[in-house]
Amino acid sequence: xxxxxxxxxxxxxxxxxxxxxxxxxxxxxxxxxxxxxxxxxxxxxxxxxxxxxxxxxxxxxxxxxxxxxxxxxxxxxxxxxxxxxxxxxxxxxxxxxxxxxxxxxxxxxxxxxxxxxxxxxxxxxx
Amino acid sequence: xxxxxxxxxxxxxxxxxxxxxxxxxxxxxxxxxxxxxxxxxxxxxxxxxxxxxxxxxxxxxxxxxxxxxxxxxxxxxxxxxxxxxxxxxxxxxxxxxxxxxxxxxxxxxxxxxxxxxxxxxxxxxxxxxxxxxxxxxxxxxxxxxxxxxxxxxx
Numbered sequence: 001x002x003x004x005x006x007x008x009x010x011x012x013x014x015x016x017x018x019x020x021x022x023x024x025x026x027x028x029x030x031x032x033x034x035x036x037x038x039x040x041x042x043x044x045x046x047x048x049x050x051x052x053x054x055x056x057x058x059x060x061x062x063x064x065x066x067x068x069x070x071x072x073x074x075x076x077x078x079x080x081x082x083x084x085x086x087x088x089x090x091x092x093x094x095x096x097x098x099x100x101x102x103x104x105x106x107x108x109x110x111x112x113x114x115x116x117x118x119x120x121x122x123x124x125x126x
Numbered sequence: 127x128x129x130x131x132x133x134x135x136x137x138x139x140x141x142x143x144x145x146x147x148x149x150x151x152x153x154x155x156x157x158x159x160x161x162x163x164x165x166x167x168x169x170x171x172x173x174x175x176x177x178x179x180x181x182x183x184x185x186x187x188x189x190x191x192x193x194x195x196x197x198x199x200x201x202x203x204x205x206x207x208x209x210x211x212x213x214x215x216x217x218x219x220x221x222x223x224x225x226x227x228x229x230x231x232x233x234x235x236x237x238x239x240x241x242x243x244x245x246x247x248x249x250x251x252x253x254x255x256x257x258x259x260x261x262x263x264x265x266x267x268x269x270x271x272x273x274x275x276x277x278x279x280x
Contacts (some may be wrong), residue, residue, distance in 0.1 A: 011215045092234050
């Protein structure tokens with residue numbers, strides 16, 4: 001079954017890059033949606049869901065990625081794999097995110113070999 | 127202040143970010159940056175955590191356009207918006223790498239949303255690091271840094 005993926009990033013130029021990276025990683029048949037911040041993401045999750053996966057930035061205006069993840073958990077918006085992409089590295093923060101159910105925390109800019117490894121299990125037919 | 131550590135963190139962050147974003151080298155320019163009356167883009171970001179401060183990145187409009195042209199972006203005719211967007215991301219990434227190099231990854235940091243302005247370059251009392259790229263120079267400086275907590279012995 002194809003994945004339905006929400007990409008959340010305030011950077012208009014980053015979102016297509018992230019989508020392209022996921023397509024190269026084997027998710028070319030996925031249905032992709034985009035949101036520019038946490039507020040927009042939450043609206044899409046509630047209006048267009050369920051999604052199978054969400055890839056989100058952390059540092060965004062308005063509602064950031066961590067607050068978005070908290071909201072998703074408290075609102076119980078379906079089961080969904082969550083991957084975080086961040087400009088900063090913090091083992092403490094990453095451990096807390098994984099406790100919340102985040103699958104992986106990736107560093108910006110995207111590292112293709114790591115993306116391919118993480119998303120390989122989600123390819124169609126995998 | 128452990129200036130050697132600070133300089134190395136800035137240099138490494140800028141160089142690695144340019145390699146991974148633009149596939150270009152950003153070479154450390156020797157000597158001081160000449161004062162410029164040329165209008166320039168300036169991107170700033172604040173970071174708060176065990177270390178606090180601000181990062182400023184300044185580059186001419188021509189350099190910014192040249193670097194954005196290197197990227198495989200679709201030509202949508204929104205040049206200024208694209209420049210703001212791309213360099214907000216670059217500033218974010220460079221700041222993240224600098225704080226990780228200075229304080230280690232055992233801490234959590236807050237980064238502000240990058241801000242940008244375009245106009246006459248303002249001089250800063252902080253020492254600028256000047257980098258040369260194939261598209262022109264850019265200046266990077268850290269200001270208001272709480273140096274007392276810079277991790278020793280990197």
